[in-house]
Amino acid sequence: MEKHIQELINAFEIHFDCKVNSVNRLAESGSNRRYYRLIGENGSAIACIGAQKAENKAFVAIAKNLKNANINVPEVYFFSKNQYCYLQQDLGNISLADAVDDGCLSGHYSVAHKTLLKKTIAELAHIQCSGAQNMDWSVCYPQSNFDENMIAWDLNYFKYCFLKLSGLEIDEVALQADFDMLSTHLLSVPSDCFMFRDFQSRNVMLLDNELYFIDFQGARRGPVHYDLASFVWQAKMHYSAKFKDSLIECYLTALERYRPVDRQAFYAQFLHFSLFRCLQVLGAYGFRGLYEGKEHFLKSISSALDNLLIISKSLGSQFPYIRKLAKSLTKDNRFVYDEEYF
Structure with a gap:
């Protein structure tokens, strides 16, 4: 059995005062952490095993503060003494993405779906402030602040894990x-x-008609715009332009409860963060999809490239080479998901 799992079973049995009847490994996502659902007569819990002690420590500390x-x-x-594993509340199986899945597929969201999505984005302002x-x-991992190092890492993630893997010839001077x-x-x-760092619909869970937020171990101090861009431009959600604006x-209405907002300045800044987030996401899709061959990420590349083209066009002449790349990549048939090709 997986190393550390017995320690988590022991912790479960002490907390719930019952034996563990089943241990079920959950599907992997975009991380190397391993998750299990432990079930007993008196309840269930999620066990997490992570190789990065600092990341585990960050999750536990941030969860407490939130x-x-x-x-x-x-x-x-x-939370184990060696900091390699922890046991957390089981929030069930229904994510926000699951709850609005019909809208994701069609791009047409019901009134109930829109209400739920707006409730989520309003809660973001509360989380941030x-x-x-x-x-x-x-305690934040791998660093405590949004800074030039993080920006350089994420832009190079796009360059090396997406562009280079794509085989596309690039002008490195123009790109830089x-x-x-x-x-x-x-x-x-x-x-x-x-x-939050990865504020998107799969990291929001629904339990007893309440929203719960997960997967924040990469959080840090930063600008408000990044998380909003992560949510609004999530590739597989296919929000219309009108609904994005909504x-x-x-x-912004929710944010104004906490601080004054200059809307004109905010919108201009938001486009820059939208571009940055889109490039970071494509880097992740390149690594997890093109390199590791994970189907979910391969399927998402086309939608992310569409977003990149829309955002780069919205920025006019500000980033001419990225806009040129976006035009080329959206026309590349290799990034239209085809099961036989991959």
């Missing part, structure tokens, strides 16, 4: 010029909030 800020996150029942209070940023300009724009925005407006 819960203290009245934000719905899973309760951590047990309340979650930043009393946070010990030093656009990267430098984008970095300058991003660093001009204040970084003073809780940045989500953004809903978010």
